Amino acid sequence: MSHVHRPDSRLRLAATLVISIAAALTQSLISLGAMLLVALLATAWLSLPQRTSMADIARRLRRVNVFLLIVWLTASIDWRNMSIDEAGTLLAAQMSLRVNVVTLAASILLRGVNGLDLGRAAVGLGLPVALGALLAQLARQLSLLSETKARLDIAMRARAYRPKFSLRTLQVSAQMVAWLIVHALAKAERLSLGLQARGWSATRWPMREPIHWRSLPKRDWSIFGAIVILIGACVIAPSLGVSR
Secondary structure (H helix, E strand, O other): OOHHHOOOHHHHHHHHHHHHHHHHHOOOHHHHHHHHHHHHHHHHHHHOOOHHHHHHHHHHHHHHHHHHHHHHHHHOEEOOOOEEOHHHHHHHHHHHHHHHHHHHHHHHHOOOOOHHHHHHHHHHOOOOHHHHHHHHHHHHHHHHHHHHHHHHHHHHHHOOOOOOOOHHHHHHHHHHHHHHHHHHHHHHHHHHHHHHHOOOEOOEOOOOOOOOHHHOOHHHHHHHHHHHHHHHHHHHHHHHHHHO
């Protein structure tokens, strides 16, 4: 196993699922805020040597929070009475913290994990092989769409295109979405033909035997254990403070 795949992808995926489940089940804003603070510190510590990685994570967070802005506008304001809805505000705050925590956790823990590794990790955690193959194909298709969009953006900038609030911008954006869909369908068809030519099924890929759990380095287990302990501390801390 190369250094690129350390820690083991199964432990990475398991840690991401633990964080996601903990964030989804936690109601306390203090606990969610503590999780977000830990995630931000970990992101800064791991991404400072790589400015490109930090920029990608910041761009991803910006897109996510633009969507969350819509949630705040629709959930926290009672537009009929033009007043603040306390229950909606609490729900929007919880959702914002949860989404940011999960986004940062996935960005950190699944960095460098390609679609095939992600599918193998899912199968290694007990998912059926068919679901692992579908997950790998989904990750691959999303990567292809991202690469295609990046090429389209470069081509549009080379032609001095600048998006504006106009009908022309809306038309060009619709054409870009249509092109991305057509490109995804063409890629999926070629992938299916390639798998059939090699005697593989589109939903069942040959998966090499994963390394046995006992053979994983202690360092990988230590990282996974540290993540679980940190998440547990963030969840339990508010209740300890109240009991005192």
